[in-house]
Amino acid sequence: MAKLNYHHLQYFHAIATHGSIAMAAKSMHITPQTLSAQLNLLEVQLGYSLFERKGKRLILNEMGHITLSYTQEIFSLGDELVHSLKNHSTDFSFRFSIGVTDVIAKVFSFNLLKSIYQMDNSIKLVCKETSLEVLLGELAVNKLDAVLSDTSLPTGASLKAYSHLIGKCGLSFFATKALATSLKDGFPKSLDGQPFFTAGEGSNQHLNVLSWFNELAISPKIIGEFDDSMLAKYFGKAGYGAFCAPTILENHVVDEFDVEVIGRTTDIVEHYYLISPERKVKHPAVQHLLAEGKRLFAKPMLLN
Structure with a gap:
């Protein structure tokens, strides 16, 4: 395969941006015939068509999206090169x-x-x-x-x-000092009937924790489900109930949210x-x- 022509990529990018050969040609001050011919050369070289026609518009197909992504990366590197040379810089931003x-x-x-x-x-x-x-x-x-x-x-x-x-790691369970004191003894059975916060419905942690509770035949009172795990920690810190987090985060959770560890399990693995x-x-x-x-x-x- 011959080396790619930088100008061909510029033509392709203009068409992808404007959505039509006529509009792209006008912006580049060349004729639509010339631009169409240059696009055809690029597609022949790549071995794939890059657009699908929908009325008067050209819509990127799957190969077109991939080509556009690489094209934008190539242009970005080109801009960084020009910027570095203009500023006499030897720094290369990777x-x-x-x-x-x-x-x-x-x-x-x-x-x-x-x-x-x-x-x-x-x-x-x-x-x-x-x-x-x-x-x-x-x-x-x-x-x-x-x-x-x-x-x-x-x-x-x-x-x-x-x-x-x-x-991978297990899960640690947390609560404020006042609540943790009563929950540490007999953990995890001690969670039965206690207010508890879980990860958002549909998440792996949510499903795994509820399944684990079911296996233990306990029913903590789920009073909150949060996609953002930070919310569960803030509610736990405020004393509304217990919550869990990956054990690798244990020190951070204890220090940041002023809570204590109730217990841990490796039956659930993150x-x-x-x-x-x-x-x-x-x-x-x-x-x-x-x-x-x-x-x-x-x-x-x-x-x-």
Whole structure:
């Protein structure tokens, strides 16, 4: 395959942005015929069509979205090159984009991701937090280099990627000192009938905790379900009820929210995965995070 022509990518980007050859050609001050011919050359070189026609508009297809993602990254690097040369700078800003599922505690994300700056302080860290489904979609089109998740890549996923297990831990249960004093004895049976906060409905932790309660034949009084785990901790701190969190966060929860540990269990296990596409498995930042993650889990309950 011949080397890509930077101008062809500019033409393609203009069409993708404007949604039609006529509008893109007008913005670039060239004829629609010339622009159409340049797009055809790019598609022939790549071996794929990049758009689908819907009326007068051109809509990116799957290969078009992938090409657009790479094109934007190439243009970004080009802009950084020009900026560095204009400012006579030898600094190179290495960009690492990672998605974090919204159920991962922010304190864990921080303690893991801050190690990125140990690699090179010129690194630009870009972090997006949302659902795993959305993040995997962005991973597929090269908008992300990796995803930090509490679950592995779903079975049957079309994305060619690897789920690297960073570590796993049990759950710790917390309450204010006044409440914890009465709940420590006989834990976990002591939770029966007691006010309790859980993770949001549908989350792995929510389902696993309720299943564990069922196996123990106990029925804590669920008075709150929160997608944001911070809310559960704040309500627990205020004395409204007990709550749980991954054991690796234990010291942080005790110090930050002035609560005590009621008890722990390893019957429920929280997993942490770093999902990366095949082409990014050897990415230096991915390898660094894997090593740092294993270091964090080597000393459980010491995350602050």
